[in-house]
Amino acid sequence: MNMPLELCEARDPKGLYKLARAGKIKGFTGIDDPYEPPINCEIELKQDNGICPTPTLMAGKVVTYLEDKGFLEC
Incomplete structure (x- = not known):
C-alpha cells in the first residue's frame, strides 16, 4: 500500500x-x-488523483492480480 x-x-x-x-x-x-x-513491488495500491480507492476496489485489484498470475483458481 x-x-x-x-x-x-x-x-x-x-x-x-x-x-x-x-x-x-x-x-x-x-x-x-x-x-x-519496496523496490520492484509486484502490485501497488495507491490513491488515484488524490482519491483513495474503496477497500472493495483495492481487494478486487489484489484478487485480479492473483488470478492473472495463476495463484487462484476460479
Missing part, C-alpha cells in the same frame, strides 16, 4: 498512530521509524 501518512492516521480505528506520536509505541513505521517503499 502506498498511501499518505495522514490518510493512515485518519483511518486508524485502534489509535496506534496516536499512541506512537505520544511516544507509547516505539519503532512505529512512518512516525519514529522510516517508511521504506
Whole structure:
C-alpha cells in the first residue's frame, strides 16, 4: 500500500498512530521509524488523483492480480 501518512492516521480505528506520536509505541513505521517503499513491488495500491480507492476496489485489484498470475483458481 502506498498511501499518505495522514490518510493512515485518519483511518486508524485502534489509535496506534496516536499512541506512537505520544511516544507509547516505539519503532512505529512512518512516525519514529522510516517508511521504506519496496523496490520492484509486484502490485501497488495507491490513491488515484488524490482519491483513495474503496477497500472493495483495492481487494478486487489484489484478487485480479492473483488470478492473472495463476495463484487462484476460479
